[in-house]
Amino acid sequence: MESESLKQYLADSPPTIISLQIKPHFEALSESEKLYAHYLSVACFAGTRVVLRQVSPESEHIYDFIIALHHHCNGDWKKLQEEAGLSDDELAAFLDYSAQFLGNMGNFKSFGDSKFVPRLDARQLKALATVTPQTLEIYERIREGVFASKDIEKMHLGYPDQGHVSAYYPDSPDMTKEEISVISDFLEGKKLLPENTRLRKTGDGFGVLIASALTDPPVADRDLKESEWGLEGKLKGKRLRLVFGDYAKQMNTIVEALQNAKQYASNQTEASMMEEYVKSFRTGSLEAYKESQRYWIKDKGPEVETDIGFVETYRDPHGIRGEWEGFVAMVNKERTKAFGKLVEAAPSLIPLLPWDKSFEKDKFLSPDFTSLEILTFAGSGIPAGINIPNYNDIRQTLGFKNVSLGNVLSAKAPNEAIPFIKPSDLDVYQRCRDPAFEVQVGLHELLGHGCGKLLQETSPGNYNFDINSPPISPLTSKPVTSWYKPGQTWGSVFGAIAGSYEECRAECVAMALACDFNVLSIFGFGDGSEDIDGPAGDILYASYLSMARAGVAALEFWDPKSRKWGQAHMQARFSILRTFLNAGVEFCELESSADDLSDLTIRLERSKILSLGRPAVEKYLQRLHVYKATADVEGGKKMYDEITAVDDWYATKVRPAVLSKKTPRKVFVQANTVIKDGKVGLKEYEASATGMIQSFADRTYV
Secondary structure, three states, X not given: OOHHHHHHHEOOOOOEEEEOOOHHHHHOOOHHHHHHHHHHHHXXXXXXXXXXXXXXXXXXXXXXXXXXXXXXXXXXXXXXXXXXXOOHHHHHHHHHHHHHHHHHOOOEOOOXXXXXXXXXXXXXXXXXXXXXXXXXXXXXXXXXXXXXXXXXXXXXXXXXXXXXXXXXXXXXXXXXXXXXXXXXXXXXXXXXOOOOEXXXXXXOEEXXXXXXXXXXXXXXXXXXXXXXXXXXXXXXXOEEEEEEEEOHXXXXXXXXXXXXXXXXXOOHHHHXXXXXXXXXXXXXXXXXXXXXXXXXXHOOOOOEEEEEEEOXXXXXXXXXXXXXXXXXXXXXXXXXXXXXXXXXXXXXXXXXXXXXXXXXXXXXXXXXXXXXXXXXXXOOOOOXXXXXXXXXXXXXXXXXXXXXXXXXXXXXXXXXXXXXXXXXXXXXXXXXXXXXXXXHHHHHHHHHOOOOOOOEEEEOOEEOOOOOOOOEOOOOOOEOOOOEOOOOOHHHHHHHHHHHHXXXXXXXXXXXXXXXXXXXXXOOOOOOOOOOOOHHHHHHHHHHHHHHHHHHHHHHHEEOOOOEEOOHHHHHHHHHHHHHHHOOOOOEEEEOOOOOOOOOEEEEOHHHHHHHHHHHHHXXXXXXXXXXXXXXXXXXXXXXXXXXXXXXXXXXXXXXXXXXXXXXXXXXXXXXXXXXXXXXXXXXXXXXXXXXXXXXXXXXXX
C-alpha cells in the first residue's frame, strides 16, 4: 500500500488510554453483591476470545502473541526490549499497538470497522517474536494479517465477496451476499434467530455455526428440532446444516461462572435470569436467551446491574449476527434521580413527536432507567448508553431498560483538542458538552429507542392495527399500504442499514426533544421557561454544536475506495449535519478561508435553533419513523442513502481536513476482581499500555 494511503491505518501514536474509575462504587457493595459482580465479570470477560474470533482470522493469534510476550518478560518490557534489540521508539510503537488492539479487542477499530496496523516493520516485529519458540510460532500465523493488505478492501470489515473481511463468515472468502441473504431468509422462515450464529461454506453447502457449550445439545433443548435441510431455488442441490459448539470452550467457562453467580443473586428474578442465561449458552437456544431478557427487564433497580450475550449487530455486514458483549455495573443513585424524572415525564413527551398515536405503542411501558458506573464491559468498545433488549416483540409487550454509563461519559483525556468549534463558541462548548451529552444520551436511549410502533401482521390474519381502517401516513395523507408480515422483524426487513438508521432516528428524537425547555429542566437546567440565552439555552446550544461537530468528524469513518460508511452512529450523525445544513445558511454553515479547509469551523446560529433547526430535524425524523413503522424499506433506504451520500466536496476537501485533525479514540483500562480468603477485592491498573496488557494477562481464564 502506498505510504500516503497507509497513514490513516497506522495505530494511534500514542493511543488515549484512560482508567475506568469504579473503586468507591464497588466498595459500597455488600460481600454477597461483590461475589455476584465478580462471577458475572468472569462470565463477561470469558467471552474475550469469542469477540476476537468474530473480528478477523488473525485477531486471536495477535492476542496470544501480546500475552505470551508479557508472560515471558513478566511485565518487564524494558528487559524484553534489550533481549529483542529494539529501540525505545520501536518498543513504544509495539506497546501502543497492543493497547489499541486490546482496547478494541481486535485489529479493526470497534468504532469505524477499519483495520489498524503497528508502526513497526516485519523485521522489528520478528525480533520480538524470536525471544521464545512459542512467540515465533505465533508470529508465523500473524505475520501476514497483522500488517496492511495490498488490497484496500481488506482493510475494512464487510461482505467477503466484495473483498472485505468478516469473521462472521469464517473460512468462506467466496461466500456471496446473495447466498447470505437466501440462507438468512430461509432461517427466518424456520423462525431460527441468528444473533448467536456464524455461517460457513462447506463442500456440499453451508453450516450454521451456533454458539453453545454442548456440541450436540438434546433435541428437546434446541430452538429447532430439525438440523439439516436441502435447499431450493438459487441454492438448489446445496445442504444447510446446524452445527453446534461454536466457541464451546469459552461458552462452558461462561456457563460455569454464571452458575456461580446464581448463588449470590439477590432475588428469585435474578436467579431465574441466570438459569436462562446458562440454558442459552449451554444449548445455543436464543428462545432461552429471550426468556433471560424478560427476567432482566423485571429486575428493577438492582444494586449490581448486568446483561450479557450476543447483542449488537453493527459489525456483521448483513446486520443480523450479534457481537459478544457483557457488562457489570453499580447504580449511581444520585444521577439516576434525573433519569427517573424523565421516565415519569415520558408519556407526556412522546405526543410532542411528529406523528400521531397510531404510530405509537398503545401504552408507554415505563422502563428502568439508571445511571451506571461500569465495573466490567467486555466487547470491542464501550458505549455511553444502552437501550436493550433489541427484540421488538419484547420491547412492544414487556418494555426495555435504559442505562447511561456515567464513568464512561465523564472519562476525559487531558488537554483534548477540539477541532471545528469556533473560538467564540469554545467556552460554552467546553462548559456544557458533558451535561448536554448526558441529556442527549437520556433522550436517545429512553425516548429515541423506546418510542414507536411497528405496524404488523402478527400472525396470519391478525394485525396490531385496524386493517379495515389503516393509519393515515403523515407523509402522504393516505392510509398506509405496507407493514411487517408474520415472522418479519425490523432487522430482517431493513437489513444492513437497520442499525445506522435506528441510531439516526434515536438521535433525531433527542435533538427534537432537547429543544423543549421543560425537558431540560428535568435534568436541572432552567425552570422550564423558554430562554435560549440562559443556562438551559447553553445546554441546548452545546447539544446542537456537538451533533454538528460529530457530523463533520464522521467523515473519518467513510471509506473513499468503497464509498461506504464503516460506523453506524457516525453515518447517522453525518445525515443530521446534512439536515442542519439543509435548513439553510441562516441556521448552519461550514466556514473556511483556507483552500485546504485547514481552518474549517461550524457556524450554527443559536437564535435559530427553535425556528429553523428543530423543524428541520422533526421533518427528517417523521420520515425516518414512518418508513420504519410501515416496513417501507424502499422509501426508507432511498432517503437514507441520499442524505448519507458523500459528494466530491466532502470526500476530497472536508474529509482530508478531518483526517488531519483526528484525535485518538479513548481506550479504557478496566479493573479486575479477585477472590482472596473468600473475600472479593479490586485490582486496578495504571492508565498506560503496559497497564492495559497486564489487566488482560491477569484474566487467566480467558
